[in-house]
Amino acid sequence: MKLPIYMDYHATTPVDPRVVDAMLPYFTQHFGNSASRNHAFGWAAEEAVDTARQQVADLIGANPKEIIFTSGATESNNLAIKGVAEMYREKGNHIITCVTEHKAVIDTCKKLEKQGARVTYLPVQKDGRIDLDDLRNAITDKTILISIMTANNEIGVLQPIAEIGAIAKEKGILFHTDAVQAVGKVPVDVNALKVDLLSLSGHKMYGPKGVGALFVRRRNPRVLLAEQISGGGHERGMRSGTLNVPGIVGLGKAAAICQAEMATESQRLSKLRDKLNEKFHKSLDEIYINGSMEHRLPHNLNISFAYVEGESLLMGINDVAVSSGSACTSASLEPSYVLKALGAGDDLAHSSIRFGLGRWTTDEEVDYVVEKLTNVVRRLREMSPLYEMVKEGVDLTKMQWVTH
Amino acid sequence: MAYSDKVIDHYENPRNVGSLPKDDANVGTGLVGAPECGDVMKLQVMVNPVTGVIDDAKFKTFGCGSAIASSSLATEWLKGKTVEQALAIKNTDIVSELALPPVKIHCSVLAEDAIKAAIADYKSKQSQDKTSSVGAGASV
Numbered sequence: 013m014k015l016p017i018y019m020d021y022h023a024t025t026p027v028d029p030r031v032v033d034a035m036l037p038y039f040t041q042h043f044g045n046s047a048s049r050n051h052a053f054g055w056a057a058e059e060a061v062d063t064a065r066q067q068v069a070d071l072i073g074a075n076p077k078e079i080i081f082t083s084g085a086t087e088s089n090n091l092a093i094k095g096v097a098e099m100y101r102e103k104g105n106h107i108i109t110c111v112t113e114h115k116a117v118i119d120t121c122k123k124l125e126k127q128g129a130r131v132t133y134l135p136v137q138k139d140g141r142i143d144l145d146d147l148r149n150a151i152t153d154k155t156i157l158i159s160i161m162t163a164n165n166e167i168g169v170l171q172p173i174a175e176i177g178a179i180a181k182e183k184g185i186l187f188h189t190d191a192v193q194a195v196g197k198v199p200v201d202v203n204a205l206k207v208d209l210l211s212l213s214g215h216k217m218y219g220p221k222g223v224g225a226l227f228v229r230r231r232n233p234r235v236l237l238a239e240q241i242s243g244g245g246h247e248r249g250m251r252s253g254t255l256n257v258p259g260i261v262g263l264g265k266a267a268a269i270c271q272a273e274m275a276t277e278s279q280r281l282s283k284l285r286d287k288l289n290e291k292f293h294k295s296l297d298e299i300y301i302n303g304s305m306e307h308r309l310p311h312n313l314n315i316s317f318a319y320v321e322g323e324s325l326l327m328g329i330n331d332v333a334v335s336s337g338s339a340c341t342s343a344s345l346e347p348s349y350v351l352k353a354l355g356a357g358d359d360l361a362h363s364s365i366r367f368g369l370g371r372w373t374t375d376e377e378v379d380y381v382v383e384k385l386t387n388v389v390r391r392l393r394e395m396s397p398l399y400e401m402v403k404e405g406v407d408l409t410k411m412q413w414v415t416h
Numbered sequence: 417m418a419y420s421d422k423v424i425d426h427y428e429n430p431r432n433v434g435s436l437p438k439d440d441a442n443v444g445t446g447l448v449g450a451p452e453c454g455d456v457m458k459l460q461v462m463v464n465p466v467t468g469v470i471d472d473a474k475f476k477t478f479g480c481g482s483a484i485a486s487s488s489l490a491t492e493w494l495k496g497k498t499v500e501q502a503l504a505i506k507n508t509d510i511v512s513e514l515a516l517p518p519v520k521i522h523c524s525v526l527a528e529d530a531i532k533a534a535i536a537d538y539k540s541k542q543s544q545d546k547t548s549s550v551g552a553g554a555s556v
Binding site: 319320321323324327328338339340347357358359362394395396397398399400408413414 | 419424427430433435447448449450451452453454455456457458475476477478479480481483484529
């Protein structure tokens with residue numbers, strides 16, 4: 013077993029060597045501009061892009077003409093939300109999203125609010141999922157877009173996308189989903205789910221960084237977007253800029269591999285994840301799973317180890333790469349807003365660890381991580397005043413804390 | 417973020433972890449911070465009633481590595497000091513000893529607060545015979 017162990021596959025994934033092999037010829041040999049229509053270099057590039065477009069479309073049950081290549085999911089989310097807000101502003105100015113969305117969605121919505129849009133941020137229930145009644149109640153005759161993520165990046169919780177899609181369809185409202193964490197990991201079909209816009213990213217599915225895509229429905233309804241990057245009119249005028257051919261080839265290959273291996277891989281990972289979870293529960297008391305276990309990505313686990321702080325936990329397992337919702341590990345010095353939204357209390361957010369398993373996670377690594385982390389949790393609890401007080405029977409919630 | 421060698425050393429080999437009998441008249445307890453802020457320190461001193469010197473100091477901390485290191489260092493410094501000398505320990509001393517980066521300065525502030533709270537608790541016990549152990553920090 014090689015150290016350090018990578019168990020942070022929600023942050024990013026390594027590029028699959030098969031993807032690298034597919035990309036390499038497009039840097040030096042077939043380096044053409046896919047928009048060069050009059051020579052062989054351009055044709056080779058265009059053909060490669062067409063193949064990749066088909067591969068990405070196949071993975072999500074779309075038509076290749078509905079795939080717009082972008083620089084990644086942040087751009088896809090921006091294009092979808094800002095593009096709809098601008099294009100449909102005659103129709104309305106109200107957007108519905110959710111408090112646990114990625115910042116690429118939330119901050120995009122906040123920017124639109126400054127420009128006059130009205131945004132509803134739906135709360136989530138304890139399990140991390142939105143309440144469909146809240147969604148129905150939030151809809152007005154000015155609502156033009158619902159944007160709800162397929163799977164959350166911290167807690168791996170799957171939102172009821174098919175149900176949301178049905179509601180959006182019934183009301184004639186466009187439905188966008190940020191599916192970055194789900195595509196390639198669990199089945200996603202844009203028609204079955206009645207999704208109109210879907211964001212995905214290369215580097216979350218063993219493809220390269222700097223490339224992503226936005227699915228834009230062409231029929232029932234035909235979705236129009238105001239371009240956010242102007243120029244040569246590439247990608248059906250929705251996203252100008254010379255195509256990143258090697259990146260797109262890599263994204264296509266990554267999509268094809270995911271499609272071929274998803275069924276077996278998701279089973280393998282959910283077994284490993286369940287093992288990780290069970291072993292923690294056997295060896296430690298007072299640990300809490302954040303978010304629904306039933307509606308969850310197969311490779312995600314997010315646990316709060318009560319009475320120990322996340323960053324100090326990470327410090328004790330420096331040969332294991334995971335992440336924490338603790339304030340100390342975030343740039344903002346605030347604990348995870350996703351965990352706070354679950355209503356479990358900030359103290360549990362500070363104690364949380366996210367495990368993201370992936371294509372190269374082994375059984376042996378799971379054993380190592382459990383043993384290592386268990387020892388650190390025990391050691392830190394021995395020096396935790398909170399653990400001591402709880403063991404003495406003190407109710408921490410009834411204490412008068414001196415905040416600072 | 418990279419930690420200084422001294423922070424790592426205190427994190428891996430914390431000095432004086434543990435608890436002193438909090439109802440003892442010669443023990444002062446400080447409990448500062450809050451769980452929802454991500455750090456809570458409990459710092460205790462045992463003062464020799466004859467000499468006024470801190471004979472023993474213990475801590476328990478819920479917090480990041482720098483918070484653990486700050487409180488561990490504080491207990492090391494407290495031992496052998498008189499109560500008045502202990503009150504002269506400043507958070508900036510801790511910052512420079514542990515080479516804490518700006519985002520971790522609040523850990524040293526908390527450690528200074530814990531020292532002050534522990535000593536205030538000790539002093540209040542000395543002045544009022546029958547009061548319970550309530551310091552400047554939270555009530556235990």
